[in-house]
Amino acid sequence: MPASGSSTSRVPRVFALAGQVLPLLPLQPMLGACIHGIQRRHPQIFDRLGCHATKRYGLDPTDLPFAFLLEPRRVNPTVTAVRSLPRQLDIRITGTLAAFIGLVDGSCDGDALFFSRDIQVEGDMEAAVALRNAIDEAGIDLVAESVAWLGPLAAVAGPILQSVIGAPPGQHRSDPISETGSWN
Amino acid sequence: MELICPAGTPAALRAAVGAGADAVYCGFRDETNARNFPGLNFSHEELRSGIAHAHAHGVKVLVAINTFARAGALDLWRRAVDAAVGAGADALIVADVGVLDYAARRHPDQRLHVSVQAAAANPDAIDFYVKAFGVRRVVLPRVLSVAEIAAIVREVGCETEVFVFGGLCVMEEGRCSLSSYATGQSPNMNGVCSPASHVHYREQDGELISRLGAFTVNKFSAGEPAGYPTLCKGRFQTAHATGYLFEDPVSLDATAMLPALRKAGVTALKIEGRQRGRAYIERVVRNFRTRLAELDDGVPAPLDDLVALTEGQSTTAGAYRKSWR
Numbered sequence: 001m002p003a004s005g006s007s008t009s010r011v012p013r014v015f016a017l018a019g020q021v022l023p024l025l026p027l028q029p030m031l032g033a034c035i036h037g038i039q040r041r042h043p044q045i046f047d048r049l050g051c052h053a054t055k056r057y058g059l060d061p062t063d064l065p066f067a068f069l070l071e072p073r074r075v076n077p078t079v080t081a082v083r084s085l086p087r088q089l090d091i092r093i094t095g096t097l098a099a100f101i102g103l104v105d106g107s108c109d110g111d112a113l114f115f116s117r118d119i120q121v122e123g124d125m126e127a128a129v130a131l132r133n134a135i136d137e138a139g140i141d142l143v144a145e146s147v148a149w150l151g152p153l154a155a156v157a158g159p160i161l162q163s164v165i166g167a168p169p170g171q172h173r174s175d176p177i178s179e180t181g182s183w184n
Numbered sequence: 185m186e187l188i189c190p191a192g193t194p195a196a197l198r199a200a201v202g203a204g205a206d207a208v209y210c211g212f213r214d215e216t217n218a219r220n221f222p223g224l225n226f227s228h229e230e231l232r233s234g235i236a237h238a239h240a241h242g243v244k245v246l247v248a249i250n251t252f253a254r255a256g257a258l259d260l261w262r263r264a265v266d267a268a269v270g271a272g273a274d275a276l277i278v279a280d281v282g283v284l285d286y287a288a289r290r291h292p293d294q295r296l297h298v299s300v301q302a303a304a305a306n307p308d309a310i311d312f313y314v315k316a317f318g319v320r321r322v323v324l325p326r327v328l329s330v331a332e333i334a335a336i337v338r339e340v341g342c343e344t345e346v347f348v349f350g351g352l353c354v355m356e357e358g359r360c361s362l363s364s365y366a367t368g369q370s371p372n373m374n375g376v377c378s379p380a381s382h383v384h385y386r387e388q389d390g391e392l393i394s395r396l397g398a399f400t401v402n403k404f405s406a407g408e409p410a411g412y413p414t415l416c417k418g419r420f421q422t423a424h425a426t427g428y429l430f431e432d433p434v435s436l437d438a439t440a441m442l443p444a445l446r447k448a449g450v451t452a453l454k455i456e457g458r459q460r461g462r463a464y465i466e467r468v469v470r471n472f473r474t475r476l477a478e479l480d481d482g483v484p485a486p487l488d489d490l491v492a493l494t495e496g497q498s499t500t501a502g503a504y505r506k507s508w509r
Contacts, residue, residue: 052223117407137223
């Protein structure tokens with residue numbers, strides 16, 4: 001029974017290769033601006049996260065040569081690009097960058113991505129569920145947040161970044177599984 | 185037939201309203217409702233503004249207060265009833281007879297629905313709720329065939345609502361103790377089945393291993409669609425074979441049964457999934473709104489259009505066809 005993960009769009013290889021050799025440090029100002037923009041525009045996220053705002057979330061895009069460490073503290077939340085995730089994580093979520101973007105902007109359903117194996121989740125499931133629900137409620141346009149610091153250029157940079165990331169995992173199947181072969 | 189749609193957050197409520205819901209059901213951010221998940225549900229203020237938004241678009245809001253009140257903690261459920269009524273809820277969805285009694289006495293003009301958690305599956309049980317508490321609607325358990333539903337509709341003195349899409353329970357709704365057995369918490373008492381705090385997933389050699397408390401529930405091979413980590417959908421080894429003893433990890437999709445349900449006289453169709461994201465709600469609600477419109481034109485509904493959103497990436501008509509009897 002194939003899951004739909006095989007059809008998940010991925011970041012083009014040329015960008016993935018560039019990420020292998022370029023330093024990550026220049027990413028930090030953009031990530032900092034992004035997370036603080038989200039903090040300002042979507043403060044309700046922290047209410048929904050509750051005690052899980054102090055957890056350490058490892059976000060591991062399978063089509064990028066680096067990962068992100070998210071610490072969504074109510075005061076001074078951070079997201080850091082890292083070559084490899086630290087061992088001391090509360091939760092680790094793995095999937096394509098497009099799947100992460102789809103989860104954050106609400107165009108993908110987290111449970112459906114899990115059922116189709118487009119994302120994998122390990123660790124503190126309460127923290128994972130709280131984060132999923134908090135960001136689904138907020139409806140964050142992550143691409144727009146990522147380029148907002150560019151000011152007037154954001155209108156040009158946003159579509160370019162979206163085309164690099166690709167479309168979120170498809171939610172249509174062409175080969176539905178009928179109810180056969182079951183014990184029931 | 186009315187389309188009753190889930191909402192776990194205000195954003196989901198707005199999505200359901202925009203996608204064509206006739207009514208949205210939701211719950212408070214505590215154990216008074218059967219979807220008490222981290223980061224989910226409504227504060228009292230969110231419910232008030234959500235109801236205002238829904239009413240502005242001609243959509244009703246039903247508030248689920250459908251867990252069973254614990255001795256010594258009744259005030260939590262009573263406060264939830266008072267808050268929902270105060271917020272302008274169009275109906276309360278209740279399972280516990282004590283909570284129903286409180287709501288009926290304290291708020292005699294409030295419309296009451298019997299939750300699926302009450303497992304009222306025959307005319308005598310349903311009429312008890314009608315006579316004792318003046319309930320106006322019963323949400324029927326997912327154990328009945330369409331013929332049985334039609335027979336109930338003919339005999340009872342209230343409206344009926346049936347599930348048409350989403351997660352399936354093991355059909356002991358309101359009575360299941362599997363989650364309690366494994367974790368000490370249940371949907372009936374704590375509002376959460378298989379709480380996330382007791383769930384563990386591990387990837388090993390491409391296989392996904394799911395555990396609930398001390399129990400390994402399932403092992404999915406590489407690429408195999410996964411399901412929720414509930415004991416009822418666990419894959420067990422027996423002397424005969426390894427497989428799903430209670431229930432497969434599949435979702436209900438009664439799209440093909442809509443003509444029969446309408447003919448049976450059902451008042452309302454319910455979509456499960458308050459724990460799901462806006463993407464699920466928007467797409468499922470819009471799909472069923474389209475199906476209902478097509479029903480009036482006599483156009484056959486396509487099957488499995490929503491299967492990518494379903495548990496196990498697979499659907500069933502469940503007890504509506506009841507082929508196992």
